[in-house]
Amino acid sequence: MDHFQFQPWFPTGIKHIIAAGASNYVAVVDEHTVLKFPIVSPQEDGVYSEKGRAYRKNAGERAVIGLEIEEKILNTLGHHPRIIQLRQQYLRDIDPDTSLEQRLKWASQAAEGLAYIHSKNVLHCDISVGNLLLDTDLNIKLSDFQGRLQHPDGTVFIDGGAAESTMSSMPRLDRNYCDYKTDIFALGTAIYQMMKGHPPFTDLDPVDDEDEIQRRFKDGELPALGDNWGDDVIWKCWAGGYESATEVVRDLQK
Template identity: 55%
Template structure:
């Protein structure tokens, strides 16, 4: 096996593998719970690997464990909310989390492009509600995207993946799990490692755009190979235009950093997109 490849391993009690990221696997634990655990197993035999390969795999596991520890602490801190995935407990190899049986909004829309505009607008509101709650608890998500907007059995959104930043009330960092935005969700700034409420709101704008349109931002670009061009467009304010009745102005205000709080986004979505119930 290549030292830079990872094969599935099987912690106690897991069933079907559901997902994988750069550092974690997600597998079914029971019909209401998933286990999120490092892609590198404990006590791995690395004798056949080069020193560089051993170091790489050790760093991947350490980063995963740090992120899972921060995620547990953040979820314990913010507590229960209808827009946040629930922490079920600890497992010797990872975190037990609420199973969201309809997966991510990203995957759902990919397989169901006929999803109505009303449903998409509802998800935009729910995502904003979740982000406002997170921020009210001094948490910066740092990786908000349609892949982390998860759907329960009733197709309501709950935000997942909390390996971001927990702040002290004075704004200094208490915990940092190491999560960072993908290219299309990353607000242009001098220090690309810096995350705050404003960078989260920028990422929310990209997520809402993808939810409403059913496509990723800048489909003409490869966000990995052409990340410099993505950032150039962001800095130039070269964003796609959507009509206001589909959230266009709200999305643009997220991208341009014009919101002072995330609750303002919730209010605008309610007022502009759901005027009868606002």
């Protein structure tokens, strides 16, 4: 059996799986709740080589550690209207007929959520439309908190190892480095996708063309932006022109 291949498993009570990441599945429990659980079943009985068993054991342990870190970060954040109480609808599935008003509302809510977690010394490190969920009233909820929790002086004391995808990653020497501006850069990509209905650089593959995507961002060869609502905010997020997510909220609500 291929030890790099993972087959979905179904803990008691879930209805269906709606997403899969590197370490975890996300599945619907009911109208108001989803369950995030490791991709490796604790009762896995596949026939694997010694190397395969070690790999899958490590993958399962990493998933559990990540979930524990996410729980600690969420406990630190407490209740906020822009932080998850999950539902099975992802913002990546944007209806092309969605109004401009609704798109701008989502952009503003995403920025509000980011501003809030930053006020609690949390770095998300993986802002994307895939981690922006909608509740039953179509309001944004930030999810997937496996980033970093910092002391007020900026030293990191919990690090979940999260990192952005290529389309959301601010060009920098160390891809593992994360701060407020890298989060805001990623927010710019999320807002772009909300407003345009597709990711930037549709002519490039996010995996095969990673170096070219990073080069374009670094050299300022950005997707066409004009005078449409939100375009100036997207550009400023990508250009590193914001010092805080609160400034993004302010500009979106002008």
